[in-house]
């Protein structure tokens with residue numbers, strides 16, 4: 001089964017590979033536009049970016065059975081700004097499922113930089129002094145001393161998406177059999 005993943009970011013592609021390793025899948029990374037800001041600033045905007053990427057993927061090629069869109073963002077809470085991750089799965093029948101992942105509080109200085117208009121990936125590069133951290137362990141890796149990497153956060157989201165999709169398809173097939 002061919003899965004289109006709406007990104008060429010290694011952390012996201014690895015997340016899909018790891019999350020669905022027991023399923024017979026082939027992955028195609030697609031440079032899908034999120035159609036939201038490069039740095040989404042709310043849960044809603046982050047989720048919308050994931051949905052837009054997923055839908056873009058299934059429109060590229062009829063052989064793509066499902067499209068997966070993954071989007072990172074931030075969301076404001078009483079105690080500060082949290083890192084959030086959203087995912088969406090779209091299929092050729094028009095079904096769309098969504099899920100979000102674990103979230104952690106960003107340091108106060110990161111919040112100030114984001115409010116000043118910087119992207120989280122640039123802030124993390126500034127803190128670590130390394131390039132392309134968003135393609136590997138990400139902000140989560142930095143803030144958990146390497147315990148939880150960005151791809152792991154997305155992996156859970158992907159399993160939530162794929163599992164919901166399987167469940168909904170099975171429900172539909174049950175209905176069609178007159179259950």
Ligand SMILES: O=P(O)(O)OP(=O)(O)OP(=O)(O)OC[C@H]1O[C@@H](n2cnc3c(O)ncnc32)[C@H](O)[C@@H]1O
Nearest residue numbers: 007009039071072073119120121134138139140150
């Ligand atoms: O190529 P794409 O798929 O766009 O990958 P990306 O790394 O830009 O990821 P997103 O667009 O999903 O993330 C939106 C913004 O949030 C940043 N971001 C989100 N999670 C991050 C993380 O764990 N570490 C570093 N930056 C992160 C990211 O770099 C962008 O600036």
Ligand SMILES: [Mg+2]
Nearest residue numbers: 034037038039
């Ligand atoms: Mg991006």
